[in-house]
Amino acid sequence: MSGISDVARLAGVSKSTASRALSGSGYVSEKTRARVTAVAESLGYVPSTNAASLVTGRTQNIGVVMPYVNRWFFAEVLEGIQQALLERGLDLTLYDAKPGTSGRTRIFEDFLARKRFDGLIAVGLEPDHDEIDRLITIGRPVVSVVGSSEATTVVEVDDDYAARRATEHLIALGHRDIAFLGGGMTHWAQVDRRRLDGYLGAMIAAGLSDHVSHIVSVVTLPGGYASAVDALGDARARPTAIVATCDEVAIGAIIAARRLGVQVPSDLSVIGIDDHEFAGMFSLTTLRQSPREQGRMAVEMLMNHLDDPSEPPKAVRMRAQLVVRNSTAALDPQRSAVAIDGRQHGNL
Amino acid sequence: MSGISDVARLAGVSKSTASRALSGSGYVSEKTRARVTAVAESLGYVPSTNAASLVTGRTQNIGVVMPYVNRWFFAEVLEGIQQALLERGLDLTLYDAKPGTSGRTRIFEDFLARKRFDGLIAVGLEPDHDEIDRLITIGRPVVSVVGSSEATTVVEVDDDYAARRATEHLIALGHRDIAFLGGGMTHWAQVDRRRLDGYLGAMIAAGLSDHVSHIVSVVTLPGGYASAVDALGDARARPTAIVATCDEVAIGAIIAARRLGVQVPSDLSVIGIDDHEFAGMFSLTTLRQSPREQGRMAVEMLMNHLDDPSEPPKAVRMRAQLVVRNSTAALDPQRSAVAIDGRQHGNL
DNA sequence: TTGAAAGCGGTACCAC
DNA sequence: GTGGTACCGCTTTCAA
Numbered sequence: 184m185s186g187i188s189d190v191a192r193l194a195g196v197s198k199s200t201a202s203r204a205l206s207g208s209g210y211v212s213e214k215t216r217a218r219v220t221a222v223a224e225s226l227g228y229v230p231s232t233n234a235a236s237l238v239t240g241r242t243q244n245i246g247v248v249m250p251y252v253n254r255w256f257f258a259e260v261l262e263g264i265q266q267a268l269l270e271r272g273l274d275l276t277l278y279d280a281k282p283g284t285s286g287r288t289r290i291f292e293d294f295l296a297r298k299r300f301d302g303l304i305a306v307g308l309e310p311d312h313d314e315i316d317r318l319i320t321i322g323r324p325v326v327s328v329v330g331s332s333e334a335t336t337v338v339e340v341d342d343d344y345a346a347r348r349a350t351e352h353l354i355a356l357g358h359r360d361i362a363f364l365g366g367g368m369t370h371w372a373q374v375d376r377r378r379l380d381g382y383l384g385a386m387i388a389a390g391l392s393d394h395v396s397h398i399v400s401v402v403t404l405p406g407g408y409a410s411a412v413d414a415l416g417d418a419r420a421r422p423t424a425i426v427a428t429c430d431e432v433a434i435g436a437i438i439a440a441r442r443l444g445v446q447v448p449s450d451l452s453v454i455g456i457d458d459h460e461f462a463g464m465f466s467l468t469t470l471r472q473s474p475r476e477q478g479r480m481a482v483e484m485l486m487n488h489l490d491d492p493s494e495p496p497k498a499v500r501m502r503a504q505l506v507v508r509n510s511t512a513a514l515d516p517q518r519s520a521v522a523i524d525g526r527q528h529g530n531l
Numbered sequence: 532m533s534g535i536s537d538v539a540r541l542a543g544v545s546k547s548t549a550s551r552a553l554s555g556s557g558y559v560s561e562k563t564r565a566r567v568t569a570v571a572e573s574l575g576y577v578p579s580t581n582a583a584s585l586v587t588g589r590t591q592n593i594g595v596v597m598p599y600v601n602r603w604f605f606a607e608v609l610e611g612i613q614q615a616l617l618e619r620g621l622d623l624t625l626y627d628a629k630p631g632t633s634g635r636t637r638i639f640e641d642f643l644a645r646k647r648f649d650g651l652i653a654v655g656l657e658p659d660h661d662e663i664d665r666l667i668t669i670g671r672p673v674v675s676v677v678g679s680s681e682a683t684t685v686v687e688v689d690d691d692y693a694a695r696r697a698t699e700h701l702i703a704l705g706h707r708d709i710a711f712l713g714g715g716m717t718h719w720a721q722v723d724r725r726r727l728d729g730y731l732g733a734m735i736a737a738g739l740s741d742h743v744s745h746i747v748s749v750v751t752l753p754g755g756y757a758s759a760v761d762a763l764g765d766a767r768a769r770p771t772a773i774v775a776t777c778d779e780v781a782i783g784a785i786i787a788a789r790r791l792g793v794q795v796p797s798d799l800s801v802i803g804i805d806d807h808e809f810a811g812m813f814s815l816t817t818l819r820q821s822p823r824e825q826g827r828m829a830v831e832m833l834m835n836h837l838d839d840p841s842e843p844p845k846a847v848r849m850r851a852q853l854v855v856r857n858s859t860a861a862l863d864p865q866r867s868a869v870a871i872d873g874r875q876h877g878n879l
Numbered sequence: 880t881t882g883a884a885a886g887c888g889g890t891a892c893c894a895c
Numbered sequence: 896g897t898g899g900t901a902c903c904g905c906t907t908t909c910a911a
Contacts, residue, residue, distance in 0.1 A: 233585050274647060
């Protein structure tokens with residue numbers, strides 16, 4: 184394993200010249216540069232990032248902190264980040280910070296403090312005050328995707344808009360008994376809260392505040408399934424449409440409906456938010472957000488800030504786009520009588 | 532940001548003593564150790580892993596290479612690894628090496644060559660010859676999970692056994708027209724090949740070689756769905772049972788069956804391999820492998836090797852365990868007449 | 880345009 | 896037990 188001094192010696196130049204030739208910074212004649220690179224090549228020279236970091240302070244590594252990797256949204260964002268970093272030759276160190284675990288504490292207190300990265304991307308982190316303080320004292324730029332916080336650059340989707348748009352779509356189809364499915368458990372994510380707010384806003388604006396209903400559900404596919412099985416059981420009290428907090432929950436609800444013999448969309452319309460990879464096979468109408476794109480964008484913003492730290496942090500807010508498939512349909516007027524009769528589930 | 536020399540100065544000792552006191556190696560009196568740690572604490576001293584690496588050669592970082600992070604098995608293994616490393620205070624650098632991409636080439640040629648890790652865990656990598664060569668020349672210990680290769684320590688599941696056991700379960704229930712679903716596309720994974728072999732072995736052993744059938748499918752949930760929709764369309768040529776190469780494909784098949792009005796398990800038995808998080812909600816009979824456990828085990832093996840490199844690499848082979856739920860049932864003798872009449876799908 | 884030398888922040892050897 | 900010192904592999908003034 185040869186170092187830069189080996190390269191220098193064989194090329195008949197000094198270490199400094201070799202360094203300049205290889206890193207591309209500083210004056211080196213074309214001739215010597217060619218010679219040095221040739222020698223380096225023949226020796227299979229690989230610079231020690233470690234040694235370089237020690238003197239430059241740059242690690243060529245980006246830290247990514249997220250609470251889950253096994254949920255669609257997070258995995259997609261991660262892939263987006265990964266790809267963007269790969270193109271730039273940067274490493275990615277992953278920190279899996281599940282809410283409420285001792286591991287999370289450890290990550291914030293020990294791991295992040297080591298600063299083995301030039302910048303941090305926090306995905307759906309939703310840090311508490313202590314955690315935000317820690318993030319700040321690290322003294323490295325942070326870009327948040329979704330789980331926003333002040334004091335960091337942010338890439339996010341307009342959750343309020345997405346949920347509002349979803350609800351409006353159903354209202355426009357004639358639905359009145361529209362329930363919101365998802366969230367409300369312990370560790371309730373802010374995302375789900377904002378989406379619930381968007382739903383509420385749309386309902387109230389349409390004069391449907393009496394029809395408002397929130398069905399509590401774990402925000403996973405099986406979670407949506409379980410809650411929907413409960414909620415759809417009683418035909419009399421069944422909503423005619425559901426706004427799900429995300430596609431996983433929406434798909435869970437569709438599967439539940441099928442099991443219960445409730446036809447989608449004729450008996451029940453379901454709309455989600457995401458455009459999950461399964462959305463197509465379930466003909467799910469949804470609001471598309473592109474997590475992969477958000478990941479790439481986060482990297483870009485981080486790089487910009489690293490290149491020019493003077494630039495003020497700015498938030499990028501993306502709007503989800505309605506994708507109409509076959510899980511939503513106009514309310515059958517025949518059934519609407521029953522629907523109007525329906526009672527609301529849960530309460531707010 | 533204070534360094535070890537600051538700590539040393541304020542504690543009134545030399546750098547070397549401070550180093551010994553903090554790293555815990557070498558003789559230091561209890562008194563001075565206490566003093567040094569107190570000063571370090573008060574200063575908020577965080578050692579530079581970088582500087583330490585430079586001299587010790589240890590990075591306190593493990594590299595993980597996998598082709599996907601957005602598939603259940605991989606995400607689970609990743610979480611297992613992550614957790615095990617977290618407990619040991621080690622960082623995890625993730626390399627996403629999708630087969631057949633330029634990114635993968637880049638990872639093998641550039642990223643891994645930098646050796647910014649003490650060891651590597653390769654999950655389902657299935658490296659080709661070139662890639663294996665590169666892995667070897669890195670000169671760092673490698674533990675493979677599943678996507679085995681020679682010359683590395685291996686954690687794996689006995690794929691042949693799992694598929695064989697799954698097939699035998701169906702045979703024991705009286706099925707004869709049993710199809711294997713999954714694999715056979717370009718980039719056909721070795722795992723799926725081995726599972727197909729296990730299925731074939733069981734079929735032949737039971738004298739059912741005439742009933743053998745392989746339905747080609749992309750190995751994802753939507754992939755299984757699409758292939759099953761095609762394959763289950765013709766009631767005359769429909770198998771009475773399916774062995775799916777993994778739970779995602781199995782669940783896709785169940786969803787397809789429901790769509791087509793084919794009752795599971797009365798009209799069609801389906802068995803998978805995995806025990807996916809969705810298995811419960813689909814009552815899927817399956818062979819449980821615990822990817823999270825495999826991840827933890829890989830870390831353990833890597834650590835052992837790092838502690839004592841002289842120890843020879845050994846393979847750990849885990850056996851999947853049959854979990855009977857409600858997607859498999861005894862063949863209804865009434866229908867078996869039709870079944871025996873059935874034709875096989877695809878060919879081998 | 881190139882080279883010599885001083886560190887970056889630690890560890891480890893060796894003498895005391 | 897403790898301190899002095901060389902050095903890990905590279906970048907970066909500063910002179911030449």
